[in-house]
Amino acid sequence: MWLAISLYIVLILVFLLIPPLYDGIERKIRAKLHSRIGPPTPLQTWYDILKLFKKELVITDTGLASVLLSGLLMATVIITAFTLPLGFSTPITSNGSSLVLFTILLIGCQLLWVSLTLTPGNPYATIGVFREALIGMINEFFLVMGLVALMFYTGSSSFDGIIRARPSLTYLLIFALIAVSAFIGSGRIPYDIAEAEPELASGVLIEFSGPLLGITLYSHYLKRAILYGLLADMIVLPLTRIIGIVASALIYPVVVLAIWIVFAVISVMLGRTRVDIAPRSMLKIYIPLTIAMLIAWLVGV
């Protein structure tokens, strides 16, 4: 018990600090793929965020709402991180309906992100928000469907159900469904349309400056880490039966990093698409995947 609690405290601190570092590592790897040197150290994203906190805050007339909502967003993302098992079951995540709570909080984060980016009232940013919200809505539907499928498959609305999960084709397809929605939900190319429009002035974040931008970027990276952490849990949690909690807690951050890098490399290889193509291409992936998952489930493989 004490071992689990002390391990948890160390790991949650690491988990909260590590997302910008992972982004820095991603930037280094991306630079290597472009035959560049890239940022001087993997800590570059941390330097960027710390610099933003030292800058002046310039806000629009409705800036107060942005400040309040950004605080709320960061708090919600951090609470969501607390409800995620970090490679082993914690007192919070072994609760009977922890997976349901996690799902609700994750949707809450997306909702807050959309509301936050609507606050500056800039028409260009608002166009970006509508596009992002459209992709977010389609994606969220399939993410929730994947999580509900996971709950039914493991027969439990708690993360502890995943520990007992046996490897099967159905589990693999549920993993694939959640992996695709994590890829899209974390704003990767070609689904970063809202941010990908410099001609529309940096999409949704155009009016944010200084500490406000720092908080928003940090929340974005942490949410990305949470989505990849969920996938890592689907790999590591069943292993705790074999390797024990200390080993699984140690390999957990490495698995999250591996998923992060795989997604980064995939997004480097993909090109940006038109705004109307993105939702259609999502459905082309999601619908066959969902049908395959249902068939595998019914057949019982």
Add this chain to the structure above:
Amino acid sequence: MRVNPLKKSIWVFHLNTGSCNACDIEILDALTPYFDVERFGIKLVASPRHADLVLLTGPITRKTLPKVINALRAVPRPRYILAIGACAVGGGIWYDTYSVIGGVEELKKMLEENGIEIDKIVYVPGCPARPEAIIYGVAVLLGLVEQKVHGEVKIAE
């Protein structure tokens, strides 16, 4: 001495104030993977609100002046300007013509009248300025390299 937080990360915003576009092409060149300015923590941003440094080209035409002032007001402090090209430095071939205000020095006075402070201005002359010179200008601004030219004029006896 306090370490300048911008020394490790500096985000730049490209502001054309009526240049002939040659300096702008050189800026784009400086931002290509060939020069890889990410090595110095430099990143191009699309909104002045995110920027630390404004890459200013052109002699500032009267038509662009209100927009230039608005864009510079949106940059959170500390805000820096890199005046790129002969036009931005002192008007260049447009010096004293009716339709331009003639470079960053004049702009600075107008900004002061509007209560907008610029923390530092670095000049990168050239027509157009070379990409290496632009990167060197940023390095001078951040204090990564020593400034070689100084304001005072020394006359040999």
